[in-house]
Amino acid sequence: MRVKLRIWRQSGPTDTKAGLRDYTVETDEHMSFLETLDVLNADLIRKGESPVAFDHDCREGICGACSLVIDGVPHGPRAATTTCQIHMREFRDQAVITVEPWRAKAFPVIKDLTVDRSAFDRIIAAGGYVSVRTGAAPDANAIPIGKRTAERAFDFAACIGCGACVAACPNASAMLFVGAKVAQLALLPQGQVERGSRATRMVAQMDAQGFGGCSNHGECEAVCPKSISLDAIAMLNVETMRAALERA
Template sequence: MQIKLKVWRQKGPRDTGRFEEYVVPDANPHMSFLELLDVLNEQLIMEGKDPVEFDHDCREGICGSCGVVVDGVAHGPQQRTACCQLHMRHYKDGDSIVVEPWRASAFPIIRDLVVDRSAFDRIIGAGGYVSVSTGAAPDANAIPIPKVVVDEAFDYAACIGCGACVAACPNASASLFTAAKISHLALLPQGQAERAQRVVNMVDQMEAEGFGDCSNHAECEAVCPKGISIKGIATMRREYIKATLSQ
């Protein structure tokens, strides 16, 4: 099938950038969206043009490297699916697709569809961990954790750090990302010792990185490839208030 692509091209953070249009004449319905970009790039290389740069790695929806806005939706039309697992069978012959990078001032564009998400690493560095050095751990079964609790913690721990939540948010907020780690650790006994300090430091870091605040649009939850719930954001707010009041 033939697919028309309108792709954002930008040489670097200071370049203004523009859309360019391409046609892939023989896309296969079984190929993934990133494989469609691969085919386009092979075409461009043979035409003597620069291929479209995009981040990708595992192509199984778990590493969080890939992420582009497809027709205005972060990761594209299929729910709970990173764009590496979006398959072309959801499109038909002759369709046009618009492809853009994540757009947020806290995610500067590096080139084309590649953005700098290192702000996420700094948010985790501000407190998204349990301070337990190697060798200091008690026996793994020393603290029983009810299955329902660990399951809920897991739902938050499943975050892949792709940044779709930021791209989808009208405020470019990193609340869902930050809340996911705060909620994961707040639910578990291991996270209690640093619970109050963690939420304060991570939220402060999120603000310092230039992400906006949450105004409950829930666009983040809608595009999250792991289906992380915005209930986490409520948890983050509650945790933050508790922590600051008790200080």
């Protein structure tokens, strides 16, 4: 099959000539979307042109590195699926496919389709961890946790930090991401000691990074490749209020 890729090209953060460029690529319905970009890049390198920069690592839907807006949708046309797990059979032969980077003030473009997501790292560094001494790894059944609670914590822990939720939100809000991280730890016994200060510090850092607030559009949940539900945002609001009441 043959497709036309309309790709955002930007040589660097301050490139004033950035814009969409068209490339025709011979691909195959069984190839992944990123493999199709590999084919294009091999061709560009052969011609002495600059290859398209894009983020990827595991290509298995695990790491959260891949991050393309495909035809206006973060991670593309398939629900609950990362960019790296999209295959060309999702598109018709001769399709024109627009490929852009995540767009948010807090995720500045580095080059082409690659953006700087270190703002997420700084939010995690502000409180997304357990710092109490836990000693050696205990037996798995030494701290009883109810099945329902364990499953909810696990569902929130599935967040891979990709940032699609931010890219989809009209406010560029990071509340689904932060909510997932706060909720995961708030549900478990190990997360109780720092529970209040964690939510407060992470939300303060989120605001400092320039992410917007939630106004209940739900776009984040719709594009999340790990199906993190809006419950994460509800839990974040509860945890933040709980911390404020504790301080009062």
